[in-house]
Amino acid sequence: MKVLYNFDAVTDRKNTNSMKWDKSNKLFGSDDLINMWVADMDFPCPELVVKAVKERAEYPVYGYSFPPESLYDVIVERLDRVYGWKIKKEWIVFTAGVVNGLYSAVGAFTNPGDEVVVQPPVYYPFFNAVKDNGCQILYNPLAFDGQRYAMDLDNLEELFKTVTTFPARVPRIKMLILCSPHNPVGRVWSKEELAALGEICLKNNCMLISDEIHSELLVGDVQHTVTATISPELEQQTITFLSASKTFNLAGLATSFAVIPNDYWRGEFIKSRAGHNSGNLFGFAALEAAFRHGDEYLRQLLVYLKDNIKFFTGYIESNISGLKVIKPEGTYLVWVDMRKLDMNALELQNFIRCKARLALDDGYAFGPGGEGFQRFNLACPRIVLRAALERLEQAVAAIKVTNIPLNP
Template sequence: MINFTNVHNRKQTRSVKWDILQAVFQSEEVLPMWVADMDFQTPQPVIDALVERSTHGIFGYTILDNDVKYSIAEWLERRHNWSIDTEWLSFSPGVVASLHMAIQAFTEPNDKVLIQTPVYTPFYNVIKKHDREVVKNTLIYKDNSYHIDFDDFEEKLKSGVKVFVLCSPHNPVGRVWHKEELKKMADLCLTYNVLLISDEIHGDLTFPGNKHIPIASLSDEIRQETITFMSPSKTFNLAGLQASYIITADKKKRSILTDQLESQGHHMLNTMGNFAMEAAYKHGDAWLDELRDVLHDHRNYVVEMFSQHTEKLKVIHSEGTYLLWIDCSRLNLDDNSLKKFMIENAKVGLNAGIEYGDEGKQFMRMNIACPRATLEEGVKRIINAVQGK
């Protein structure tokens, strides 16, 4: 049995989540349930591998050898039924860095890049940073879930879009896309000659009854026109070690992307990220299986508590990730007032929905990857604030 109940003190560890509350929320009293890392320790085999490597005491340049690459390939085969060639792998410090590199490598200034909103904030920032045009395929919010507007999706592709950036599973709305949805999106990208970039960093974190399918695994043709971003960082709480990888089957595209990565010095991993990735993928299965059960229970707890105690908050049905998307529209607050309410009344630090685009107005995002005691305290604070206590 793995202990996911211990409350670890993360303050004074230079934690983004815990040590900059004043700067982010203008308060030290909020309970942080925002930025997407977990308050759980990484698997013991990963800790052991890092301790063993650190005792060597020399931290020079390190290579990404076949042991690391095979651990990735075996993980993808074992967990996602996806067989890859290790030659398809490239490496970068993180998925956002990879997105910067890919946008620069495969588009030109003023090119159109399609995203499905509301969506992870860096998608907007990366596209705009490089003077590309953001094109939105707004997801349809219906029946307590989100759905793809395929008519609009196709119209946007027809308009001259060069790249489609898919978020799969989707952050923040929690959708794990079904095979039919993925196939339809991919086929339309093929029809209109649109490069498909897929951020699948949350792919290991799905709830019972939902299975993540790497979109590039659907067919040989789709695989050749897809670039996939993955990382153990969300899965095993390794974000601070900055280790991610890119899967590009098409040799020409891989060469273009590799040149871009090397030109900006983003093609290597730090020593600790290198060893942590291998250990996590070789020895992390049991830990992950239990984590998924914990997160599923946490999701159900939040849904049940809000349902029992208030009609003003509605948790959108989530199929994966450890991020809940909460409809707060019945509070009848504008976005600034909603953010202020959560900070000052509930004393909980959440991500404001408006950060994910206009479609996120009157929503909040909650991180439930924390010990049960922390989760219960956060939920209690929110319910009491809504009830005026």
């Protein structure tokens, strides 16, 4: 019998140690906000995932564990089925989350002072992974024509030409961290865009770290291309990070994996991980169940998310002038251009928190190009989304009518 998932049902996440719902007082200054920030979903995960975790929990010894063979098999099968990527089991390396893996990758393959390219506005922990490893961030900002974002590959070529000075002839750009699909702007990079990027990286011997955590959350009429599938050369030059955590809402289980086809790099990466820093037994059980049994959940989830995005966009277009929604092709995160409200970063932050009473992600945190934008997480029941939009509408209307000062 087919399960019909009810994404309209509100699941109360308060008092569950939820980052999104239980930290908002501390981080945003109020308990009375509608929380649409950190990228997890307010929906339960698939019931067969819950069953798998419960079954493992029933057996009361939680000692040191390793991923079962069946988990490797299901990953190999899924990457082939979903992306046409034929990988070998031994290329898979588990990590305790993608950010954790990014830190390991930067740590393993750079020396302090090396430069790492990122393409802002982008998921801000990329910056920390670079800086906390003693490296320097080199920005290749996305190009934006007011409607759509693209990678600025001409500028990237220039960066490689110009920043290879000290010591003489030693390239200091070691790697580029790619967000694909791109959080927060929602682009799903086309095969052609990825091929052009890959060519530049190959030409300049630049390692490509491809964070593809959102790759199954496709909400536009697009396909996701795994960067490493572009060519065998690029496959050898790329470390791909994947997870079931966004797709099936499992982030709290801190289990994801890297696919590293290059044997030498895989060895170095494994050495760089601290101790048993590689996922956990509940995470393994959940990941396997999600990949094995999650297809129908995902199908219904994508229908719901697309409807949420349509509702959100339509509401803003009809009722809130001055805001522009950048329609995502992937992820459940929506990037909204609020520059017409004519507020500086702090004013916009105060306005969103204190007047609209929403907890969102401030655009400026995503680096250059993010100022004047806000990121909304639409993975919530529509009733919550509607309430948030009504708050926003009233707050924007109040500025226009009364011209009240924006700072509380």
